Amino acid sequence: xxxxxxxxxxxxxxxxxxxxxxxxxxxxxxxxxxxxxxxxxxxxxxxxxxxxxxxxxxxxxxxxxxxxxxxxxxxxxxxxxxxxxxxxxxxxxxxxxxxxxxxxxxxxxxxxxxxxxxxxxxxxxxxxxxxxxxxxxxxxxxxxxxxxxxxxxxxxxxxxxxxxxxxxxxxxxxxxxxxxxxxxxxxxxxxxxxxxxxxxxxxxxxxxxxxxxxxxxxxxxxxxxxxxxxxxxxxxxxxxxxxxxxxxxxxxxxxxxxxxxxxxxxxxxxxxxxxxxxxxxxxxxxxxxxxxxxxxxxxxxxxxxxxxxxxxxxxxxxxxxxxxxxxxx
Amino acid sequence: xxxxxxxxxxxxxxxxxxxxxxxxxxxxxxxxxxxxxxxxxxxxxxxxxxxxxxxxxxxxxxxxxxxxxxxxxxxxxxxxxxxxxxxxxxxxxxxxxxxxxxxxxxxxxxxxxxxxxxxxxxxxxxxxxxxxxxxxxxxxxxxxxxxxxxxxxxxxxxxxxxxxxxxxxxxxxxxxxxxxxxxxxxxxxxxxxxxxxxxxxxxxxxxxxxxxxxxxxxxxxx
Numbered sequence: 001x002x003x004x005x006x007x008x009x010x011x012x013x014x015x016x017x018x019x020x021x022x023x024x025x026x027x028x029x030x031x032x033x034x035x036x037x038x039x040x041x042x043x044x045x046x047x048x049x050x051x052x053x054x055x056x057x058x059x060x061x062x063x064x065x066x067x068x069x070x071x072x073x074x075x076x077x078x079x080x081x082x083x084x085x086x087x088x089x090x091x092x093x094x095x096x097x098x099x100x101x102x103x104x105x106x107x108x109x110x111x112x113x114x115x116x117x118x119x120x121x122x123x124x125x126x127x128x129x130x131x132x133x134x135x136x137x138x139x140x141x142x143x144x145x146x147x148x149x150x151x152x153x154x155x156x157x158x159x160x161x162x163x164x165x166x167x168x169x170x171x172x173x174x175x176x177x178x179x180x181x182x183x184x185x186x187x188x189x190x191x192x193x194x195x196x197x198x199x200x201x202x203x204x205x206x207x208x209x210x211x212x213x214x215x216x217x218x219x220x221x222x223x224x225x226x227x228x229x230x231x232x233x234x235x236x237x238x239x240x241x242x243x244x245x246x247x248x249x250x251x252x253x254x255x256x257x258x259x260x261x262x263x264x265x266x267x268x269x270x271x272x273x274x275x276x277x278x279x280x281x282x283x284x285x286x287x288x289x290x291x292x293x294x295x296x297x298x299x300x301x302x303x304x305x306x307x308x309x310x311x312x313x314x315x316x317x318x319x320x321x322x323x324x325x326x327x328x329x
Numbered sequence: 330x331x332x333x334x335x336x337x338x339x340x341x342x343x344x345x346x347x348x349x350x351x352x353x354x355x356x357x358x359x360x361x362x363x364x365x366x367x368x369x370x371x372x373x374x375x376x377x378x379x380x381x382x383x384x385x386x387x388x389x390x391x392x393x394x395x396x397x398x399x400x401x402x403x404x405x406x407x408x409x410x411x412x413x414x415x416x417x418x419x420x421x422x423x424x425x426x427x428x429x430x431x432x433x434x435x436x437x438x439x440x441x442x443x444x445x446x447x448x449x450x451x452x453x454x455x456x457x458x459x460x461x462x463x464x465x466x467x468x469x470x471x472x473x474x475x476x477x478x479x480x481x482x483x484x485x486x487x488x489x490x491x492x493x494x495x496x497x498x499x500x501x502x503x504x505x506x507x508x509x510x511x512x513x514x515x516x517x518x519x520x521x522x523x524x525x526x527x528x529x530x531x532x533x534x535x536x537x538x539x540x541x542x543x544x545x546x547x548x549x550x551x
Contacts, residue, residue, distance in 0.1 A: 077510075088523075114514035145510040 219276025384481025
């Protein structure tokens with residue numbers, strides 16, 4: 001029920017990414033979902049467990065995985081990512097409800113470590129002919145290296161595009177991007193992360209129907225905002241403004257749909273705030289001080305890793321029970 | 330567990346000696362069954378060459394130290410046995426260290442500190458304490474050989490998966506041509522853990538299956 005509603009909430013984002021990047025994004029989504037569902041089905045069969053494909057969680061994992069990948073990511077690598085996401089990220093721990101980490105991000109972390117070049121090969125949004133031809137890298141043969149896209153990008157781009165996302169441009173060339181296009185989403189980037197507005201709307205739907213804890217995205221986004229504002233006020237020339245930090249990269253998508261993974265996040269109200277705040281902080285630290293342009297994935301995985309500990313530390317006091325000091329005295 | 334042996338078992342027949350050898354190679358494989366010596370297993374298996382070199386070096390130390398420890402087993406006081414074993418093992422590790430340096434500097438550099446760390450490899454001390462100190466010289470030597478070859482075999486299994494996927498080559502020879510996409514992850518530490526886990530899974534699944542098979546056969550025979 002909840003799962004199916006999360007799929008509904010993700011569909012507009014998927015549709016937008018297909019409109020923005022064309023049939024390559026569609027193929028990527030299909031490959032990721034197919035790979036995730038198939039992996040779950042096969043592992044259930046081999047392990048003699050009851051089939052759990054019907055709970056839609058593998059579909060969500062597939063959609064989220066594809067949305068965090070570059071639109072022209074080779075399909076065979078996407079399929080490998082789906083296999084790792086569901087196989088290693090979820091089924092090995094015992095299936096849905098036992099996964100320590102968000103499965104989609106486990107898959108993406110594997111892909112990032114295995115294919116560091118392919119996963120940073122971004123293509124321009126709104127390319128000409130995007131509904132008629134695939135991005136050349138999409139159809140790379142299994143185990144083959146994807147092509148270099150420089151020439152193809154020159155042919156299809158509609159405006160000056162250097163092959164970089166706003167985040168990369170900010171990090172390595174100190175070239176700022178206006179906040180408005182970032183907010184609306186007509187920029188280069190991973191397939192589903194570009195439109196902050198759309199992600200906010202879809203997240204708001206889930207929050208309104210109480211399928212998701214609003215505190216997690218609120219805590220993560222506000223913490224990222226506050227920390228980056230501190231950096232910005234200290235050295236405005238060096239660091240981007242906090243609104244850029246909020247609307248660029250995968251922060252919105254991560255905060256709304258991945259950090260809120262019900263299994264991998266804390267359950268206590270105070271713990272949820274700590275968890276979200278920690279992830280926002282780590283995101284900004286990686287973006288500003290680390291070597292990578294984007295840090296949302298690692299921030300969320302780290303947050304997932306410490307969430308059982310946060311839960312332990314923030315257990316509410318049982319009504320009527322005395323404090324430890326009082327009990328001792 | 331084969332780790333527990335009666336002190337000074339009677340002189341072995343040929344069949345029993347061979348059992349000591351195959352025990353280490355397969356039934357009690359140090360990596361896949363006993364899950365010992367994980368540090369070199371994970372650290373130096375990023376190529377077949379390194380894995381083989383580490384396997385051979387460990388085999389040499391195992392055979393030599395097992396033989397010598399078995400020879401002196403009746404002379405060593407119980408209270409100082411571990412110190413004696415370490416001393417004997419360290420001697421052979423020093424020999425191996427100089428040998429590898431003399432044979433190939435690139436391999437020596439790739440293995441780095443892990444050659445010296447063979448001294449504290451738990452397989453070697455484990456075999457010294459559990460086997461060589463209680464068995465005859467011949468059997469101890471064969472046990473060391475079996476364990477060493479089993480260790481080298483396991484390292485090569487890991488090394489070949491990691492090198493084929495991570496670099497598209499085997500022993501440095503490219504297998505798939507220039508178009509191959511290397512999976513960089515498999516040359517990095519997480520690749521070591523993933524590969525080891527997969528091999529352990531395959532190995533224990535295979536063992537469970539063959540165990541079920543013998544049980545069924547025994548049932549039919551009975």
